[in-house]
Amino acid sequence: MTDAPDTTTATAGGPAAPASGADVAPAQPNVSPHPYATQRAALLAEREALGQARRDTLLYLDGVTKSFDGFKAINNLSLVIQKGEMRAIIGPNGAGKTTMMDIITGKTRPDEGEVYFAGDVDLTKQDEAAIANMGIGRKFQKPTVFESHTVADNIRMSLAGSRSIFAALLHRDSAGERQTVADILETTRLTAKAGTLAADLSHGQKQWLEIGMLLAQDPELLLVDEPVAGMTDAETEETARLLREIARTRSVVVVEHDMHFVRALDVKVTCLHEGSVLSEGTLDHVSADPRVVEVYLGR
Ligand SMILES: Nc1ncnc2c1ncn2[C@@H]1O[C@H](COP(=O)(O)OP(=O)(O)OP(=O)(O)O)[C@@H](O)[C@H]1O
Numbered sequence: 218m219t220d221a222p223d224t225t226t227a228t229a230g231g232p233a234a235p236a237s238g239a240d241v242a243p244a245q246p247n248v249s250p251h252p253y254a255t256q257r258a259a260l261l262a263e264r265e266a267l268g269q270a271r272r273d274t275l276l277y278l279d280g281v282t283k284s285f286d287g288f289k290a291i292n293n294l295s296l297v298i299q300k301g302e303m304r305a306i307i308g309p310n311g312a313g314k315t316t317m318m319d320i321i322t323g324k325t326r327p328d329e330g331e332v333y334f335a336g337d338v339d340l341t342k343q344d345e346a347a348i349a350n351m352g353i354g355r356k357f358q359k360p361t362v363f364e365s366h367t368v369a370d371n372i373r374m375s376l377a378g379s380r381s382i383f384a385a386l387l388h389r390d391s392a393g394e395r396q397t398v399a400d401i402l403e404t405t406r407l408t409a410k411a412g413t414l415a416a417d418l419s420h421g422q423k424q425w426l427e428i429g430m431l432l433a434q435d436p437e438l439l440l441v442d443e444p445v446a447g448m449t450d451a452e453t454e455e456t457a458r459l460l461r462e463i464a465r466t467r468s469v470v471v472v473e474h475d476m477h478f479v480r481a482l483d484v485k486v487t488c489l490h491e492g493s494v495l496s497e498g499t500l501d502h503v504s505a506d507p508r509v510v511e512v513y514l515g516r
Pocket residue numbers: 285286289290308309310311312313314315316317
C-alpha cells in the first residue's frame with residue numbers, strides 16, 4: 218500500500234481531530250484512508266482543477282470529434298480561448314475550420330467531446346438561437362446586410378433584439394440607443410456613411426457593416442469567417458485595426474487565409490489540419506513549423 222496523505226491530525230495518545238480544528242467530528246480511530254479513497258480523492262482534485270481551468274476560459278473545446286459518413290472532419294480537437302483574447306485560425310481547405318465554428322454555434326452537434334462557453338454552459342446541449350442569445354455572434358464570409366436600408370438602420374435593426382424589423386424602423390430611439398449606434402458606426406469606420414443605402418457600400422464596407430450589426434447584439438465572443446476575402450489592401454489593413462479595437466472588450470476568433478492580415482492582427486495563431494490542432498503559438502512560431510509549411514504555407 219502506498220503512503221497516503223493523512224487528512225487528520227492525531228493528538229498525542231488520542232483519537233484524530235479534524236485538521237480544521239473546530240467543533241464537529243466524533244472520535245475516529247487513526248487509520249489511513251483506503252487506497253481507493255485516496256485514488257478517488259486524487260481524481261476528484263484533478264477534476265476540480267480541470268473544472269477550474271474550464272471556468273476561467275470563455276470557450277473550451279476538449280476532445281471534440283465530428284464525422285460525416287465515417288470521415289472525421291473534426292478529430293479529437295482541443296482549443297481554449299481566454300476571456301478577452303483574439304485568436305486567428307488558419308489551415309488548409311478541409312481542415313475543419315468551418316465545422317468547428319458550426320459546432321461552437323450549435324449548427325452541428327459533435328459526436329464526442331466537450332464544448333463549454335463562459336465556463337459552465339455546455340454548448341452541445343443548446344440550440345443555435347439559444348447560443349446566439351447567450352453572446353456568441355458569427356459573421357459568415359459573405360456579407361448579409363439589408364441592402365435597401367441605410368447603414369444606420371441596419372445597425373438599429375440589429376439592436377432591436379426581439380422587436381420585428383418593421384417595429385424597429387418605426388421605433389423612436391432612446392438616447393442610449395442613438396449613442397450605441399453612433400459608437401458602432403465609429404468603430405466600423407462608417408460614421409460618414411450612416412445615411413447611405415447599404416447597397417451602395419463597397420464590399421469591404423459591407424463586411425464592416427455586418428461586423429457592426431453583430432456588435433449591436435453585444436456578443437461576448439465573435440466568430441469571424443474570412444473577413445478580408447475580396448477586400449482591397451487598404452480595407453484589409455483597416456479591418457485588422459478594427460478587429461483589434463473590438464478585441465479590447467470582447468473575445469474574437471478569426472478564420473483567415475490571408476497571412477498579411479493574420480500578421481497585422483498580431484495574435485496567437487492556431488493551425489488546424491485534418492480536424493485537429495497541428496501547431497499553435499505566435500505566427501512566427503507556427504509559420505516556421507515544418508508540418509505547417511508542408512500541409513499549408515508551402516503550397
Ligand atoms: N455536412 C457535411 N457533410 C459531409 N462532409 C462535410 C460536411 N461538412 C464538412 N464536411 C467535410 O469535412 C471536412 C472539413 O470541412 P470544413 O468546411 O470544416 O473545412 P474548412 O477548414 O472550413 O475548409 P475551407 O478552408 O475550404 O473552408 C471537409 O473534408 C468537408 O468536405
